Amino acid sequence: MTNSAITPHEAALLKTMQRYWGYDSFRPLQREAMAAVMDGRDSVVVLPTGGGKSLCFQAPAVAMGGMALVVSPLISLMKDQVDTLRSAGVSAAYLNSTLSTDERREVMEQIRGEQLKLLYVAPERLLLDGTLSMLAQANVSLAAIDEAHCISSWGHDFRPEYRGLARLKEVFPHIGVHAYTATATEAVRDDIARQLGLADAEMLVGSFDRLNLIYRVRSAAGRMGQIQRVIEQHRGESGIVYCISRxxxxxxxxxxxxxxxxxxxxxxxxxxxxxxxxxxxxxxxRAEVIVATVAFGMGIDKPDVRFVVHAGMPKSLENYQQEAGRAGRDGLPSDCLLLYSRGDAALWKRIIESSADPGVGDGSADSLDGALRALDGMSGYCGGVSCRHKQLVEHFGQPFSHNNCGACDVCLGELDLVDDALLLAQKIVSCVARLEQRYGADHTTKVLAGSTEERVLQLGHDRLSTYGLLKDQRTGDIRDWVEQLVSQGFLLKAGEYGVLHITESGRQLLKGEAEPKLLRASAAGSDKPAGRNRATESWEGVDRALFEQLRALRSHLATERSVPAYVVFGDTTLRDLARRRPTTLDGFRHAQGVGEKKLRDYGDAFVAAISGYCSTNGVAGDIEVVPTTEAPRRPSRPRKSGANASAMAAFSLFREGLAITEVARQMGRAPSTVTGYLSEYLKHESVTDPTPWVDRTTATAVEEAIESVGLRALKPLHEHLGGTVDYDAIRIVATCLANRERV
Incomplete structure (x- = not known):
């Protein structure tokens, strides 16, 4: 974004974001969403979990006069967000049943004294006449409704109490009302605006694609072992395991x-x-893994969940998008594994039809039919073998043009596919044709399997040429292949009973002009290792040992302040610090997510820890990192790693034999930064002679020390030399010696 494109509102917002949150740019759609708030226009904003929805109303609330009213469905969510806001220096509070009489009185005084920028309240409490009367006298600047999909009976988590929020427009006719959610189809978005009585609401819909999530689907066979493997891969990190039943x-x-x-x-x-x-x-x-039913999760603001495992199939793609989306809210790569069996769909169907499931819309016949259709869509996702990101994005009505997402089991080549899928698919589609496209998947499966059930024989389907074509296969596997062909668009389910029809693609398949993909029998995937993916790439340049030390420090500080660790700093900030290794407060302030208050509260402790680490381990501090505000990009052809532009600029000076101090002076960089450039230069050019930068006597002493104690780490060498040779000199000599041995 160029300076000429920045409006006065945007300048104020960017200044606010930098001061309180340590952000210097807008994420996708935030600029438009914040502009609607600043202008007082009603809006419905749909951004994926981790897309920065909360900031869309929090930053304008701070930049504007008055107090923002935030409707939130859960006490835990209110507390998390208020704690996070206060830690950033923003005055915020909540009104809910957990407050004592004195605490409630204090919040009321803060409201009357116009001391708050944001007030969080549950819909039930907000709609009490006393609460609305009190707030009507306050200087309310805007109303923000979080988890707004709860308003719509078309949504996946309808809550009747949300319907009463239409009163906001009556009590506060002169302010903008803004609805925020992560999952809403077009029908749900329109219903939200209608139920709230929004005036010409601006519809802002971000991409439903979560670039940082790696989706995998597996057969539930060996379920516990698969869950255990995921946890082992993320040992020490947070994760959620969802199960269908208590x-x-x-x-x-x-x-x-x-x-x-x-x-x-x-x-x-x-x-x-x-x-x-x-x-x-x-x-x-204090707990690494929470094992839960879907009762857990709404409003959980924990950004560093590194994996979500579904030990059974969710009941809809909307539910799955939201539940899996609790992973990687900080934008870092995270794993989403779905384990399913065909029995999961049958279980959900019984739950839905018995009305035991409180999430089935408003209980009407239309809602029940919608829930069953949603269940079919979820089954299709589980049995599908096309890109997982593509399936999810297109379900929400958005195009997906990428040929390879690089972040799912399909595109990573992890699926165990049938060798001759075309022939197998032709047999199945031919059977649908022989059955005159009048029967569903179950009956078609029975004919292909050569079933002797009475109905098959009564209809004379045992006399079809396709009868028993797949009698050597298991019935359940044939049924799965039918669903996979539906998922890939070769077959179509139509009507109340899901009658199979052949699509144009299916007709091309019969002619051998299409290439289906079918999974091997009873396998939704394999355990073959994936290649390099964005999870690996996200650690590039991060000093892992330092990262772990900073995690421990964060945990200690959080315990002292009785707040969750992520309220201190998220993993994104810790990784950035472990890349940059800032040894001064000025360098610390440039790390991602460091605002002014957090700089004051935590800067000294973190800088001291980083400086101590660099000194103890003999590594350079204050590494220059080229900032980027770009969203994650789809993987293309792998790039060779190499030095950055600044390091390359130093190479020509090193070739002239200039000393580190002279290069630092000419480039206007710190000597410690230039030492890092020199290390890259030595490796890049395979330099074997260290004497332009280390005198011969010292170089010889270091080489002798390496011969005596080996080169496991720099610290033993430093101690062997009596502490008389600095770490930079040791590193230079060791690198040249290693280059010499490779020649």
Missing amino acids: KEVEKTAAALVGLGVKAKPYHAGLTDEDRKRHQDDFLND
Whole structure:
């Protein structure tokens, strides 16, 4: 974004974001969403989890006069967001049932004294006449409704109490009302605006694609072992395991605890006290894994969840998008594994049809039909073999033009596919044709399997040429292949009973002019290792040992302040610090996510820890990192790693034999930064003679020390030399010696 494109509103917003949140640019759609708030226009904003929805109303609330009213459905979400805002230096509070009489009185005084920029309140409390009357006298600048999909009976998490929020336009006719959600189809978005009575609402819909999430689908066979492997891959990191039933939650959590995992169960059968304690343990990193039903998650603001495992199939793609989306809210790569069996769909169908599921819209016949259709869509996703990102994005009505997402089991080449899928698919589609496109997947499967059931024989389908064509295959596998052909668009389910029809693509398939993909029998994927992906790339340049030390420091500071660790700093900030290794407060302030208050609160502690690490381990500090505001890009052809532009500019000076101090002077860089450039130069040019930068006597002494103690680390060499040779000199000599041995 160029300076000429910045409006006065945007300049104020950017200044606010930098001061309180440490951000110097807008993420996709934030500029437009914030402009609607600043201008007082109503809006419906749909951004994926981790897309920065909260900042869309928080930053304008701080930049504007008055107090923003934020409607939030859960007490835990209110507390998390208020804690995070306060840690950034923003005056915020909440009104809910957890407050004592004195605490509630204090919040009311803050409201009357115009001391708050944001007030969080649950819809039930907001709609009390006393609350609305009190707020009508306050200087309310805007109203923001979080988790706004709860308003619509067309959505996947309808909450009747949200319908009463239409009163906001009556009580506050002169302010903008803004609805925010991560998952909403076009029908749900329109319903949200209609139910709230929004005036010509601006519809702002971001991409539903979560670039940083790596989606995988597997057969549920060996479920516990698969869950264990994911946890082992993310040992020490936070994760969520979703189960369909309470019984499975308890069973899975107990099994993980038995394996030494810090896991806690969470479901509606636990007492309120136990649920709160287990959730707090997870948020504060005392528990690594939470095993839960879908009762857990809405409003969980924990940004560093590195994996989400579904131990059973969710009931809709909307639910899956939201639940899986709780991984990687900080934008860092995270894993999403879905384990499913065909029995999952049958279980959900029984739950939905018995109306035991409170999430089935408003209980009407249309809502029930919609829930069953959504279940079919989820089944199609599980059985599909096309790009997972593409399936999700297109479900929400957005185009997806990438040939390879580079972040799912399909595009990473992890699926175990049938060798001659065309012939197998032709047999299945031919059977649909022989059945005159009048029957569903179950009956078609029985004919292909050569079933002797009475109905098959009565209809004379045992006399079809396709009868028994796949009798050597398991019935369940044939049924899965049918669903895969539907998912890939070769077959289409139509009508109430899901009658199979052949599409134009299916007709091309019969002619051998299309290439289907079918999974091997009973395999939704394989455990073959994936190649280099964005999870690996996100660690480029990060000093892992320093990162772990900073995590420990963060945990200590969070415990002292009785807040979750991510309220201090998120993993994104810690990784940036472990790349830059700033040894001064001025360098620290340039790390991602460091605002003014956090600089004051935590700067000294982190700078001291980084400086001590650099000194102890003999590594350079204050590494220059070229900032980027670009969103993650789709992977293309792999690039060779290499030095950055600044390092390359130093290479010509090193070729002249200039000393580090002279190069630093000419380039206007710190000597420690230039030392890092020199290290890259030595490796890049395979330099074997260190004497332009280290005198011969010192170089000889270092070489002799290496011969005596080896080159496992720099610290033993430094100690062997009596501390008389600095780490930079040791590193230079060691690099040249290694180059000499490679020649």
